[in-house]
Amino acid sequence: MKSSKLSLSLALGSAIALSAVAVTSPAEAASKEKCYGVALAGQNDCAAGPGTSCAGTSKTDYQSNAWKLVPAGTCVEMESKTSSTGHGQLNAF
Template sequence: MNKTLSKASLALALGAALSVSAVPGTAQAAEVEQEKCYGVALKGQNDCKAGPGTSCAGTSKIDYQGNAWSLVPKGTCEQVESKTSPTGYGQLQAFTEKRG
């Protein structure tokens, strides 16, 4: 009986150690600052805001919709491609899509 108890205790200790070691990585990921980037989400994959008559996340009607945003790491928005943006890149403010 002691062998079974020892194996169970070892398994429990190992499980606890693994779960504790995973926490710091998760906390670090949460610390990365994010910003709203308009015009970079694909249809139905935006994080929020997609204009009148929409509820929020996942409501964009077209790829690269100018009034729908996705969260990206801070400082990278204007480097992300946007096929409808006047500059060809994501924008920090909503915009009217260029047609063409």
């Protein structure tokens, strides 16, 4: 009997924890933006162009078509050694 109460408590606790994560994730995502040309090789969040599939697949540092999620408003201030402006871009270049 004690075992089933413990299992139920653990399941309920897990459900509450997961719902809290689900509630905060959209707000966190809204405060971030895609920044192209700032990720180091293999550290992009997704979309690294032809020959790559998604996260962690960029082939070179500062790859112009690979993006990383950064706090909103900071992208154009971040360094990019491949960008014509020397900073991250909000679109692939």
